[in-house]
Amino acid sequence: MGIKETALAGTLESSDIQITLSEGSGIDIDLDSSVEALYGDQIKKVITDTLNKYGITDAKVKAVDKGALDCVVKARTMAVAQRALGTTEEPNWEVL
Amino acid sequence: MKNNVGREIPDEILNEKGYKTFKSVDIGNPDKQRVAPKVSVTTGDNKVVDSLEDVVKNNVKDGMTISFHHHFREGDFVFNKVMDIIINSGIKDLTLAPSSLTNVMNDKVVEAIKAGTITNITSSGMRGSLGEAVSHGLLKNPVIFRSHGNRARSIEEGEIKIDVAFLGVPNADRLGNANGMDGDAAFGSLGYALMDANYANKVVLLTDNLVDYPNTPASIKQTQVDYVVKVDKVGDPDRIGTGATRFTKNPKDLQIAKMVNDVIIHSPYFKQGFSFQTGSGGAALAVARFLRQSMIDNDIKASFALGGITKPIVDLLEEGLVNKVMDVQDFDKGAAGSMKSNKNQQEIDASWYADPDNKGAMVDQLDVAILSALEIDTDFNVNVMTGSNGVIRGAVGGHQDAATSKMTIISAPLTRGRIATVVPKVSTVVTPGDSIDVLVTEVGIAVNPKRKDLVEAFKKVPGLPLVSIDELQKRAEKIVGKPEEIQYTDRTVALVEYRDGTLVDAIKEIKD
Numbered sequence: 283m284g285i286k287e288t289a290l291a292g293t294l295e296s297s298d299i300q301i302t303l304s305e306g307s308g309i310d311i312d313l314d315s316s317v318e319a320l321y322g323d324q325i326k327k328v329i330t331d332t333l334n335k336y337g338i339t340d341a342k343v344k345a346v347d348k349g350a351l352d353c354v355v356k357a358r359t360m361a362v363a364q365r366a367l368g369t370t371e372e373p374n375w376e377v378l
Numbered sequence: 379m380k381n382n383v384g385r386e387i388p389d390e391i392l393n394e395k396g397y398k399t400f401k402s403v404d405i406g407n408p409d410k411q412r413v414a415p416k417v418s419v420t421t422g423d424n425k426v427v428d429s430l431e432d433v434v435k436n437n438v439k440d441g442m443t444i445s446f447h448h449h450f451r452e453g454d455f456v457f458n459k460v461m462d463i464i465i466n467s468g469i470k471d472l473t474l475a476p477s478s479l480t481n482v483m484n485d486k487v488v489e490a491i492k493a494g495t496i497t498n499i500t501s502s503g504m505r506g507s508l509g510e511a512v513s514h515g516l517l518k519n520p521v522i523f524r525s526h527g528n529r530a531r532s533i534e535e536g537e538i539k540i541d542v543a544f545l546g547v548p549n550a551d552r553l554g555n556a557n558g559m560d561g562d563a564a565f566g567s568l569g570y571a572l573m574d575a576n577y578a579n580k581v582v583l584l585t586d587n588l589v590d591y592p593n594t595p596a597s598i599k600q601t602q603v604d605y606v607v608k609v610d611k612v613g614d615p616d617r618i619g620t621g622a623t624r625f626t627k628n629p630k631d632l633q634i635a636k637m638v639n640d641v642i643i644h645s646p647y648f649k650q651g652f653s654f655q656t657g658s659g660g661a662a663l664a665v666a667r668f669l670r671q672s673m674i675d676n677d678i679k680a681s682f683a684l685g686g687i688t689k690p691i692v693d694l695l696e697e698g699l700v701n702k703v704m705d706v707q708d709f710d711k712g713a714a715g716s717m718k719s720n721k722n723q724q725e726i727d728a729s730w731y732a733d734p735d736n737k738g739a740m741v742d743q744l745d746v747a748i749l750s751a752l753e754i755d756t757d758f759n760v761n762v763m764t765g766s767n768g769v770i771r772g773a774v775g776g777h778q779d780a781a782t783s784k785m786t787i788i789s790a791p792l793t794r795g796r797i798a799t800v801v802p803k804v805s806t807v808v809t810p811g812d813s814i815d816v817l818v819t820e821v822g823i824a825v826n827p828k829r830k831d832l833v834e835a836f837k838k839v840p841g842l843p844l845v846s847i848d849e850l851q852k853r854a855e856k857i858v859g860k861p862e863e864i865q866y867t868d869r870t871v872a873l874v875e876y877r878d879g880t881l882v883d884a885i886k887e888i889k890d
Contacts, residue, residue: 297795317796319767320861349795352859 284340289365292350292358299350301329301358303366306342309333315347328352332359336367336374383759383807385883388870391520392881397873400882403782403813410735413536416579418604424552426588426606433605434463437580438472442541445578446476447571448502449546449558449707453617456546456584457483459609465490471497475538477529477570477728478502478773482617484509491517500524500538503763503773512871513769515887521770521872523763523808526570526706527732527739527779528877533577534729537879543578545571546612547598550585554603555596558725559718561587563613566708566717567687568597572727575602586612597725619710625667625690626660630791633820635664637843638748638789641816641823643672644839645832647745647785650678654746655685655780658709661789662748666690673699684731684740685776687713687723695722704740706731706776732779734877741776744783751790753804756847758811758826760788761804763874766797768805768864768888770872778877781813785832792819798854798861800847805864807883808874817847824850865889 285303292300311326325347332355333341350358364370380386381399391397427433438444444464446457457476461483464472474496479487484507490496491511500522504512512521524532532538547568548561558568563586568575575581575598582605583598592600626632638661642648654669656662667690673679682702683691689712694700696716703723708714717723732741752772753761760781765771780786790799800819815832817824822845825833836842866886876882 317766317861319864321796321859323862324859349797351796351857 283337285338285366286368287366289362291362291365294346294348296348297350297354299325299345299347299355299358301362302344303362304342307340309339309341309343311343311345313345313347315345316349317347324352325355328355329359332356333363335376336363338363338367341366381881383757383810383882385807387881387884391870391873391884398880400810400876400880403810405734405878408735410535412534413539413577415577418580425554425603426552426608428608430460430584430607430609431463433582433607434460434467437542437582438464438469440469441471443473443475443539445540445543445574447545447568447574448476448478448480449565449568449571450563450613450618451480452482453563453614454480454482454546455611455613456544458486460544460584461486461490465493465495470494473498473500475500475540477526478775479504479508481506488516502526502529502775505771509770513885513888514890515869515871517871520870520884523774523872523874525732525774525778525877526728526776527734527741528875528879530573530728530731530733531735531877532879533573534733535735540574540578542580542582543574544582544584545574545598546584548585548612549587549589549593550583550606551589551591551593552606553591553600554581554583554598554606555591555593555600556583556585557593557595557597562615563611563618564714565613565618566714567705567725569706569726569731570728572597573729580604582607584609584612586610619708619714626664628660630820631661632664634661634789634791634818635668637818637823638665638787639668639672640839640842641787641818641836642669642746643676644836644842645746645785646835648678651681652678652745653680653682653684653743654748655683655744655783656691656748657750658686658688659750662750663688663690665748665789666694670694670697670699684744685780689713692716692720692723695720704731732776732877741779741782744780745785747780747783747786749777749780749786749788751788751799753799753801754788754790754814754817755801755804755811756851758814758817758847759804759807760809760811760814761806763808764806764885766805766861768866770885774808774874778809778813781809785815786813787816787818788814789818792821792850792854793858796858798858800850800854802851806874806885810876810882817850819850821853822850
């Protein structure tokens, strides 16, 4: 499943991650991280897993990470996924 | 071959350079032979010259070793000025042996390496674009990192033979008497530069402030100096040291500082006439504030404070809580400015400060040292040299030296952003765990199990959160996750000496 509209969540503050979702085919993640060498794969895995839980399998992901912990990466991905699907008024509690 | 902190030192390095591997933090009582410089005798009444170009042309030859000091820190104008002339004159194959390299020098060093002007470097540390470049293999020969005390030792024992020292000073007379205390670019103690002045074959002073002869107090003396070069400006006063050092408001730093203070006052060393050294970081400065109150409350005075000096330490001196400040370097304007008015703020050279092969260095008399760490591992080994990505971005400084104190405390947050401070293995060992006694983080205090006496002493104190360092490491990993391993090539780009000149670690080139 793809997304309905381009959406953004998160900030560029230290220990945060800013994620943008736009239309694409497959999950294509462009990650820019201050800890890429150490946690790049882990960050991509958390984003992909979280998107999949929302049923999103087709989206272009731009992520700018400033050292966010996994729980933050997950929270920002959930926010951006719901915004991109237009479901912020009826959150998917299953994913939480 | 593996050394005694478990680091693999390549055999070809040991064979080619005649190095020994690190064995012990115990220096023992060896007999050592020192060297002496060549002296170009002069009886004239003026050493002042206008042309730095001529001085370079007549004194710097291919293959020589040149040196600088870093007391101007980020306000240094001397290094780039001299290096420009040397690069343009086409001199090759120099060894650069400064007391340390600050960020304002980075791009010039990279330029000099690319031009073939510099082919060897020994320094306390390096950062920024230079650290990146060296970590990615720009320099063919490995950089040698030495502590301030080890640099003094290496100069005295002839392992570093300085041909020409270019020393910027904020004042000098026509024969070369100079100090660091007066003038627009005053920086206080000349501690590191005094080694160069004493042991270099040729000593070139650069100053923007020629004063009447004879200039006193003279830290560098006319007996040591070959040339005095008048230049427009030796440094930018605003960037030599920050103005007033601000007291941290960061709650994590304050919590750590309070816990460090608790450790000190409940240790057997907190008694009349104790001594201490603190660094310049936020938490270390805050310790000085807490320690001040504890000293007043318990009516205890310190005999001396040592090291890089800051305004809060000078305040303790002026308040009568510290009898003497033994000053090898000043980190801020407050400390730099007070040296000339405080006779109890004694300038000391790097040898007096920390040379291990000495008839008695100040660090050997030190009770408590509060030091920082980029990483500390479960064997208490400390890294202050390479970042979490393996890139060189730090300096040994006086870390190994001050760590010989009777109680060495590392104060550090458990994590910084997503980077763990307490790790299973540090990426680079700078200071061996055998000289580290206590680790203080915001969530708990770990005592080196080898210090059973301290463990017993602290156990009796209610409210001191004692934990094992393994617990701290696990707790950090639970927060940030398990990082992937950094990928290196087989090539060695830098060597870290222990203060006795043995090899404590080798830093590898980053794989791209």
